[in-house]
Amino acid sequence: MVRFNLKQFVALVLLAAMAYSTLSCAVASSSEAFFGTTTPPARNVLRYVTGDEPESLDPAISNGQPEARIYMALFEGLVEYNPKTLAPDRELATSWVPNDDSSEFVFYLRHDARWSNGDPIDANDFVYTFRRAFAKETASRNAYMGYNIKYAQPFNEGKVFARDKSTGAFLLAKDFDETLPAEPLSGTAADPNKNEYEQGAKDLGQPPANTPFHQAMHTPTRLTLPGDEKSRTKLLNSNAKLKAALANKELVPVKAEDLGIEAVDKYTLRISLTSPSPFFVSALAHQVFRLVPQKTVEQWGEQWTQPEHIVSCGPFKVKTWQPYDKLVVVRDPMYWDAATVKLDEISFYPMADNPTIMNLYKVGDVDAVLNHTVPNAWLDVVRNKQDYMDGVEASIDYLIINTTKAPMNDVNVRRAFNMSVDKVAWATWRKVVKPLTAFTPTGIFAGYPQPTGDAFNPEDARKLLGEAGYPVTKNGDGSYSCPKFPAIEYIYNTQESNKAMAEWMQAQWKQNLGITVTLRNMDWKTFMASRNKLDFNGFARGAWGADYMDPYSFLSLFIEGADSGTGWTDPKYSEMIDRANRTLDPNERYKLLADAEAFMLKAQPVVPLDTASVNWVKKPYVKGMYPNAGSLFAWKYVYIERDQAKWDYKTPSLAE
Amino acid sequence: MLRFIIRRLLITIPTIIVVISLTWTLIKLAPGNFYSGEKRLPPAIEKNIREKYGLDKPWYQQYGKTMGNILFHFDFGTSLRFEGQSVNTIIRRSLPVSAAVGILAYLLALLVGITVGSIAALKQNSRWDYASMALAMLGISVPNFVLGPILVLIFSLSLYWLPPSRWAGFPSRNLILPVLTLSAIYMAYIARLTRAGMLEVLRSDYIRTARAKGLSEKDVVIKHALRGGLMPVVSYTGPALAFLLTGTVVVERIFALPGLGNYFIQASLNRDEPLIIGIVAFISITLLLMNMLVDIAYAYLDPRVRYQ
Numbered sequence: 001m002v003r004f005n006l007k008q009f010v011a012l013v014l015l016a017a018m019a020y021s022t023l024s025c026a027v028a029s030s031s032e033a034f035f036g037t038t039t040p041p042a043r044n045v046l047r048y049v050t051g052d053e054p055e056s057l058d059p060a061i062s063n064g065q066p067e068a069r070i071y072m073a074l075f076e077g078l079v080e081y082n083p084k085t086l087a088p089d090r091e092l093a094t095s096w097v098p099n100d101d102s103s104e105f106v107f108y109l110r111h112d113a114r115w116s117n118g119d120p121i122d123a124n125d126f127v128y129t130f131r132r133a134f135a136k137e138t139a140s141r142n143a144y145m146g147y148n149i150k151y152a153q154p155f156n157e158g159k160v161f162a163r164d165k166s167t168g169a170f171l172l173a174k175d176f177d178e179t180l181p182a183e184p185l186s187g188t189a190a191d192p193n194k195n196e197y198e199q200g201a202k203d204l205g206q207p208p209a210n211t212p213f214h215q216a217m218h219t220p221t222r223l224t225l226p227g228d229e230k231s232r233t234k235l236l237n238s239n240a241k242l243k244a245a246l247a248n249k250e251l252v253p254v255k256a257e258d259l260g261i262e263a264v265d266k267y268t269l270r271i272s273l274t275s276p277s278p279f280f281v282s283a284l285a286h287q288v289f290r291l292v293p294q295k296t297v298e299q300w301g302e303q304w305t306q307p308e309h310i311v312s313c314g315p316f317k318v319k320t321w322q323p324y325d326k327l328v329v330v331r332d333p334m335y336w337d338a339a340t341v342k343l344d345e346i347s348f349y350p351m352a353d354n355p356t357i358m359n360l361y362k363v364g365d366v367d368a369v370l371n372h373t374v375p376n377a378w379l380d381v382v383r384n385k386q387d388y389m390d391g392v393e394a395s396i397d398y399l400i401i402n403t404t405k406a407p408m409n410d411v412n413v414r415r416a417f418n419m420s421v422d423k424v425a426w427a428t429w430r431k432v433v434k435p436l437t438a439f440t441p442t443g444i445f446a447g448y449p450q451p452t453g454d455a456f457n458p459e460d461a462r463k464l465l466g467e468a469g470y471p472v473t474k475n476g477d478g479s480y481s482c483p484k485f486p487a488i489e490y491i492y493n494t495q496e497s498n499k500a501m502a503e504w505m506q507a508q509w510k511q512n513l514g515i516t517v518t519l520r521n522m523d524w525k526t527f528m529a530s531r532n533k534l535d536f537n538g539f540a541r542g543a544w545g546a547d548y549m550d551p552y553s554f555l556s557l558f559i560e561g562a563d564s565g566t567g568w569t570d571p572k573y574s575e576m577i578d579r580a581n582r583t584l585d586p587n588e589r590y591k592l593l594a595d596a597e598a599f600m601l602k603a604q605p606v607v608p609l610d611t612a613s614v615n616w617v618k619k620p621y622v623k624g625m626y627p628n629a630g631s632l633f634a635w636k637y638v639y640i641e642r643d644q645a646k647w648d649y650k651t652p653s654l655a656e
Numbered sequence: 657m658l659r660f661i662i663r664r665l666l667i668t669i670p671t672i673i674v675v676i677s678l679t680w681t682l683i684k685l686a687p688g689n690f691y692s693g694e695k696r697l698p699p700a701i702e703k704n705i706r707e708k709y710g711l712d713k714p715w716y717q718q719y720g721k722t723m724g725n726i727l728f729h730f731d732f733g734t735s736l737r738f739e740g741q742s743v744n745t746i747i748r749r750s751l752p753v754s755a756a757v758g759i760l761a762y763l764l765a766l767l768v769g770i771t772v773g774s775i776a777a778l779k780q781n782s783r784w785d786y787a788s789m790a791l792a793m794l795g796i797s798v799p800n801f802v803l804g805p806i807l808v809l810i811f812s813l814s815l816y817w818l819p820p821s822r823w824a825g826f827p828s829r830n831l832i833l834p835v836l837t838l839s840a841i842y843m844a845y846i847a848r849l850t851r852a853g854m855l856e857v858l859r860s861d862y863i864r865t866a867r868a869k870g871l872s873e874k875d876v877v878i879k880h881a882l883r884g885g886l887m888p889v890v891s892y893t894g895p896a897l898a899f900l901l902t903g904t905v906v907v908e909r910i911f912a913l914p915g916l917g918n919y920f921i922q923a924s925l926n927r928d929e930p931l932i933i934g935i936v937a938f939i940s941i942t943l944l945l946m947n948m949l950v951d952i953a954y955a956y957l958d959p960r961v962r963y964q
Contacts, residue, residue, distance in 0.1 A: 324914035525687035
């Protein structure tokens with residue numbers, strides 16, 4: 001057999017590495033304007049890498065971003081993400097109006113929408129889609145996106161109502177929990193003499209009919225109890241009042257028909273919510289709210305998404321699907337706006353390995369790629385090319401602080417740690433991200449008066465620590481030490497980039513405060529468990545991306561009952577947020593939200609670090625595709641430009 | 657002979673059961689699950705998912721159901737990650753991709769390996785010999801995750817001659833780089849084995865006899881020397897073929913090929929239990945069958961094996 005000589009082996013590996021790096025440099029030093037070739041495809045098609053293989057073509061199932069982009073080609077909702085701002089554009093809904101506290105919305109649907117098999121689309125399709133999305137059996141991972149629809153959450157959780165056997169009256173939630181916020185308009189009796197849509201829709205004229213269902217929705221929220229015997233007994237044993245009230249009551253499951261969605265007529269849809277939610281329409285472009293075909297789903301079950309069965313309603317329909325190879329969609333002639341659709345075909349390539357994706361892009365086998373694709377080591381070359389997409393993303397990196405354990409339960413200590421991290425230096429080191437001192441991403445929500453948190457100031461940080469009882473002393477060599485400070489830790493899930501980040505933070509605190517924070521890495525599952533149970537003393541790595549384009553998608557993490565992982569919440573904060581959400585005027589609401597964010601930042605339950613960057617590439621001939629904050633594209637506007645004069649020679653602007 | 661084959665087949669069944677049970681246990685012990693992502697799901701939604709896929713049942717029920725379906729219906733179930741796609745379909749779809757690349761790499765390795773090995777043996781200690789054996793050493797030492805990207809860098813990214821990745825059917829130019837990458841190590845081994853085998857045979861008495869008879873050098877080499885010299889190669893390539901057929905994780909990953917190996921690595925990362933078990937079982941069965949074929953061939957060639 002083969003003789004194995006270690007020296008030879010090492011020499012060969014070194015040789016290979018040298019060859020590799022030499023070639024890389026050869027690639028790197030090229031001074032072309034674009035990264036790779038710029039020959040448009042021969043046919044009118046777009047070849048796009050959307051990320052990993054889609055889990056399913058069923059928009060209710062997957063919560064992944066690669067799938068979200070595919071759903072945008074195949075399925076439509078009431079609204080669609082604007083290609084630049086991601087704000088909700090009219091799609092199947094031609095208009096909508098909120099009631100006076102944004103706790104109920106009426107949507108008017110277009111009359112000419114059709115499924116890919118030619119069947120017409122009406123309000124009942126939405127009622128079916130919503131009921132299916134929140135059904136327990138569907139097990140949708142996205143169901144939480146619609147938990148603010150009336151009874152959607154208890155329905156999804158398989159809960160039950162309690163009803164009096166003789167009178168038929170339901171027990172009400174407010175009778176058993178005094179801390180509940182005041183009922184929104186949708187939870188109070190509909191007054192026939194008063195138009196609850198008065199402010200929201202000055203030109204609405206007559207509001208839609210006050211049906212019996214609508215009246216039922218306009219009653220105080222019913223009490224819901226766990227559906228399974230065990231957790232119900234546990235709850236009742238801890239609450240004597242509830243136990244007594246349940247005597248002589250029957251338990252009825254929350255049914256699909258109880259959901260706060262109603263087809264008022266064929267083309268009018270009414271959705272009742274549990275709380276004032278002005279952001280609700282922004283959330284409606286999400287995949288979980290996109291239409292699925294009732295007949296096909298009922299006929300084929302789980303198999304309905306297979307290419308031979310699938311019926312869709314978007315600008316494109318499935319042509320072929322070869323898993324881990326490609327999904328080809330073609331223009332759907334049945335689509336109501338088919339005239340706007342410019343591409344004949346889109347090929348979605350499922351790939352997850354960034355260098356492989358970039359190689360394919362460079363040789364011109366694909367025309368555009370998903371976000372976060374340019375590897376860090378390639379950035380110095382690729383970011384200077386004209387086809388590099390530079391833009392902020394609606395997601396942030398931050399550090400979670402466990403505010404329940406000493407010494408981090410002291411706000412001065414938390415502020416000191418925050419002020420001793422140089423976020424500008426951090427962003428420079430990470431190359432494409434933007435430094436952040438607040439909790440909402442910077443430059444995403446137009447018109448939002450984002451507050452600023454404490455700036456980098458090690459001098460003041462040391463002072464704050466001293467006031468908290470941990471004096472920092474300067475050593476002879478210019479370094480600092482803080483001998484009285486107890487041991488704290490920083491936990492993160494095992495990954496090379498997370499480790500580098502942890503070490504960077506550790507160095508900052510050592511340098512500026514003289515405190516050595518212990519780093520502890522763990523596998524993903526253990527990390528999530530420790531983080532959720534507040535089972536760490538110090539810091540945990542955190543990241544958050546917007547579910548919909550509204551600051552509330554970030555700020556809602558800290559309201560009472562939500563789960564920020566920090567242990568921090570404040571009734572005053574929840575109240576400020578609630579007040580903001582009850583405000584109809586968008587500018588006034590943004591101001592109130594910003595006040596709440598500033599209030600939260602003062603308590604410093606987190607160390608904000610950066611607003612992420614989209615970081616992807618597209619060929620200059622691909623037009624109508626913008627580096628928006630969510631990397632979600634309305635495909636009907638995308639086209640291939642063959643006239644070089646009209647190409648994109650820099651990142652296209654997001655300004656309208 | 658028939659009894660020998662039947663006995664061997666019967667032994668494979670308990671082997672497969674052990675393999676599947678071990679795999680099942682390892683998956684259950686591994687942290688994480690197929691639905692966990694960066695964002696934490698509300699507990700109620702996690703519960704819905706566990707109920708939908710029967711993951712809330714006690715372990716012996718889950719194990720019994722998995723085993724029963726595999727043994728009595730030869731059904732590995734439906735993938736957890738890819739909703740509605742049966743494991744059997746996934747294997748049927750991805751196997752041809754792996755097999756196409758594998759068989760091409762195998763044939764290339766045989767062709768080049770035997771030719772180079774023979775030349776090296778015939779011109780022992782010549783420049784040809786040293787050069788080809790140095791190359792073979794390189795082929796064995798450079799792992800394919802280094803060789804693949806280097807080939808891509810040269811032929812795709814710098815010269816723009818060949819596509820850097822993706823499957824484009826059979827045959828296509830897309831196959832060239834993955835086949836080269838995959839076959840390199842086998843090529844190198846076969847060249848060395850051929851050279852060693854040939855050198856031994858060339859010194860043997862019957863070759864001397866053949867030469868003495870006045871046969872041409874061509875006849876000596878092809879009719880006599882090569883046959884004897886290839887014996888070690890044959891025993892090496894049997895199991896090698898099994899591995900090549902069932903997909904090669906690294907090469908399929910680097911070149912984004914929708915083969916069995918690619919699915920295997922993804923299934924493991926996704927904790928996709930039925931898919932992992934299905935692929936492991938399939939690879940084990942293929943390997944056992946290949947070994948059995950080698951054993952049958954031995955039994956056929958060497959009567960002593962049969963009567964043991």
